[in-house]
Amino acid sequence: MKFVSTRAETEPRSFSEAVKIGLAPDGGLFVPSELPDLSEEFSAWEGESYPTVCYRFFKHFATDIEDSDLESLIFKAYSTFDNEHLAPLIKLDDRISVLELFHGPTLAFKDYALQLLGRLYERQVALTGEAINVLGATSGDTGAAAINGLLGRSGVNIFILYPDGRISSLQERQMACTGESNVFPIAVEGSFDDAQRELKAVFGDRAFSQSTKLSAVNSINLARILAQCVYYIYACLQISEERRENTVFVVPTGNFGNVLAGWMASRMGMKVAGFRVATNQNDILNRFFNTGEYAVGSASQSLAPSMDIQVASNFERFLYYALGEDGHRVRGVMANFSSTGVFRADDQSIVDSMSSSRMTDAEICETIESVYQKYGYICDPHTACAFKDLKAFEHSVILATAHPAKFPETVLEATGQTATHRSLEKLKSREIVKYPLHADANTIKAFIESKQTTP
Ligand SMILES: *Cc1c(COP(=O)(O)O)cnc(C)c1O
Numbered sequence: 001m002k003f004v005s006t007r008a009e010t011e012p013r014s015f016s017e018a019v020k021i022g023l024a025p026d027g028g029l030f031v032p033s034e035l036p037d038l039s040e041e042f043s044a045w046e047g048e049s050y051p052t053v054c055y056r057f058f059k060h061f062a063t064d065i066e067d068s069d070l071e072s073l074i075f076k077a078y079s080t081f082d083n084e085h086l087a088p089l090i091k092l093d094d095r096i097s098v099l100e101l102f103h104g105p106t107l108a109f110k111d112y113a114l115q116l117l118g119r120l121y122e123r124q125v126a127l128t129g130e131a132i133n134v135l136g137a138t139s140g141d142t143g144a145a146a147i148n149g150l151l152g153r154s155g156v157n158i159f160i161l162y163p164d165g166r167i168s169s170l171q172e173r174q175m176a177c178t179g180e181s182n183v184f185p186i187a188v189e190g191s192f193d194d195a196q197r198e199l200k201a202v203f204g205d206r207a208f209s210q211s212t213k214l215s216a217v218n219s220i221n222l223a224r225i226l227a228q229c230v231y232y233i234y235a236c237l238q239i240s241e242e243r244r245e246n247t248v249f250v251v252p253t254g255n256f257g258n259v260l261a262g263w264m265a266s267r268m269g270m271k272v273a274g275f276r277v278a279t280n281q282n283d284i285l286n287r288f289f290n291t292g293e294y295a296v297g298s299a300s301q302s303l304a305p306s307m308d309i310q311v312a313s314n315f316e317r318f319l320y321y322a323l324g325e326d327g328h329r330v331r332g333v334m335a336n337f338s339s340t341g342v343f344r345a346d347d348q349s350i351v352d353s354m355s356s357s358r359m360t361d362a363e364i365c366e367t368i369e370s371v372y373q374k375y376g377y378i379c380d381p382h383t384a385c386a387f388k389d390l391k392a393f394e395h396s397v398i399l400a401t402a403h404p405a406k407f408p409e410t411v412l413e414a415t416g417q418t419a420t421h422r423s424l425e426k427l428k429s430r431e432i433v434k435y436p437l438h439a440d441a442n443t444i445k446a447f448i449e450s451k452q453t454t455p
Contacts, residue, residue, distance in 0.1 A: 001063045003030040003222060006320040007334065008327025014064040019120050019223045020132070022216030023203060027334075028327065029317050030222040036060045039269025046237050050086040051078045053237070054116075054230045061226055065123075073123060077115040077149075080105050087112070087231040089238050089397070092375045096390060098383075099235050099249075100400045106174055107403035107421060108306070109258065110145035112231060113224035118149025118156075120223055121215070125155035133448055136217035137161040137199040139192040139254075141306045141402065143185065144174035146217040152180045158217070159184045159448055161195040164436060167305065170406055170424055177430035184451060188439040193299065193310060201441035208445055212452070220313055228261035229268075235397060236270055246394040248355075250276040250386040252401045253285055254307035256314040263354065267321065273393070277356040278386040280304045280364070285312055289356035292348070296341040303361045303381040303410050306402070319343075322350040357388040368414035378411060378419055380404040 002012035007028030013021070018030040038060070045053050055074045062070050078086055083103035090098045104111025121132055134156060136146050143160040150158045160175060164187035175185040188195050203209050203216065236244050249272065251259035256277075263275050279286045280302045288294040299310045316334060322345075323329045337343045345351050359367070367384040371377055379387075379400060386398040404411045405421035412418060437443050 001061050002033045004033050006031055006316050006327055007331040015062045016064050020124055020215055022221050029220050031317055031320055035268050037269050050234055051075045053234050057230050073119040077119045080115055087234055089235050096396050098398045098400050102403035105148045106144040107406055108141040108145060109401045110141050113227035114145040114149035116227045117223050121156050122153045130213055131155045132213045132215055134158045134215050134217050137195040139305055139308055140167045140171045147175050147183050151178055157182050157451060161186045161188050161199055163192050163195055164189060173427040176432040176434040177427045185434045187434050187436045190439045194439040198439050198441045198444060202444055212448060225257060225261050228258055229265040232262040232265045233270055243395055245271055247272050248274050248276055248393045248396050250278055250396050250398045252382040252385045253277045253279055254309045256312035260314045260318055275354045277354050279358050280307045280385055281360050282308050283358040286356040286358040289354055292345040292351040294343040303364045304385055306382060359385040359388050365414045372415040378404045380407050381410050
């Protein structure tokens with residue numbers, strides 16, 4: 001299997017190469033050259049463990065990795081999770097179930113992809129003998145999950161930019177209290193968008209990114225999307241085939257990576273009724289799936305900070321499929337979007353491919369409270385967004401994207417309950433090690449250069 005760019009101007013790459021590079025050189029995102037039809041195979045996976053399903057799935061894509069290597073790195077990646085099912089499906093009532101995706105080491109769904117990506121990077125370093133520098137920007141959960149996936153791995157340094165003072169103190173501690181010497185949490189002045197802009201400028205310096213073997217860990221990395229397909233499939237395998245066809249996955253959404261993965265799994269033959277994009281007040285995607293107009297707004301801080309985005313970077317992958325896998329057309333659309341800030345879908349079927357909803361901060365609090373009152377179940381502020389307007393669906397599977405203990409203030413205010421988790425309690429007594437820098441590409445490059453070692 002080869003991987004091509006959504007903008008059609010990159011030579012097809014192997015799985016390992018596409019994972020290593022992250023962003024395609026033409027500015028596009030990597031996608032499989034064709035999606036396999038797995039509809040016949042799925043039923044044979046029933047009753048298998050999560051890592052086994054993951055392995056069977058990845059065999060179709062990671063064709064340049066030996067089966068035994070692939071299997072062992074997948075099993076190692078998921079050995080760090082704290083629930084035997086990894087992604088348990090909890091029934092709240094006859095119409096609503098919750099797929100809990102917070103049983104990894106940093107208690108957010110991003111662990112499912114980043115534990116695996118960390119192992120893939122390590123394998124790459126072992127094969128080539130060349131060190132890799134991983135760079136990412138985070139508004140909270142990605143950074144912690146990426147760091148945890150790469151903790152102490154030899155030959156891999158990890159640099160994560162985050163907006164100083166704008167992520168929760170627990171999120172900061174998850175990045176800055178690891179005690180590992182290959183981890184560099186960089187607190188930059190300004191907002192997440194400032195951090196993201198400088199990150200792009202650093203990657204834009206080809207000479208620098210090649211000489212330092214820079215790799216992107218943001219949700220644009222292809223391996224992350226593929227790893228996220230697995231829990232949708234795993235959830236479906238626990239639902240009867242008949243019910244599956246009436247099941248809608250409801251996904252708290254920011255950069256659009258999570259829900260896109262489910263949608264791609266459905267294009268590979270996983271039969272479900274559909275997908276619902278649940279946004280917070282930063283609702284560019286809700287506006288798109290209602291009006292067909294995708295228009296940049298400004299992001300404002302909300303109670304669900306990991307969904308506070310201006311534009312959704314994975315939307316380009318959706319467009320690629322929605323526009324008939326025509327990379328040249330995507331290239332034109334993206335060029336136009338970057339100059340005007342607007343994309344209009346000219347085909348209603350694109351707009352109809354998912355439904356959507358939006359929640360304000362006040363509704364998030366009310367929802368956490370009402371879900372607790374009704375079911376005795378405590379959900380985090382991101383997950384809460386998914387409970388909106390589910391009446392029309394026969395069966396909703398809500399993706400619980402973070403553990404409530406990551407957002408104790410909001411949970412306490414809404415329910416009067418104290419949400420805790422032992423892995424977070426441990427962090428509170430540890431020393432914080434972070435690197436405050438100006439949000440400026442040259443400063444960041446100089447910092448990365450000053451930390452170079454050989455594996
Ligand atoms: C990252 C994140 C999201 C948004 O996921 P996307 O893949 O960016 O749409 C939602 N909830 C939580 C808790 C997250 O960490």
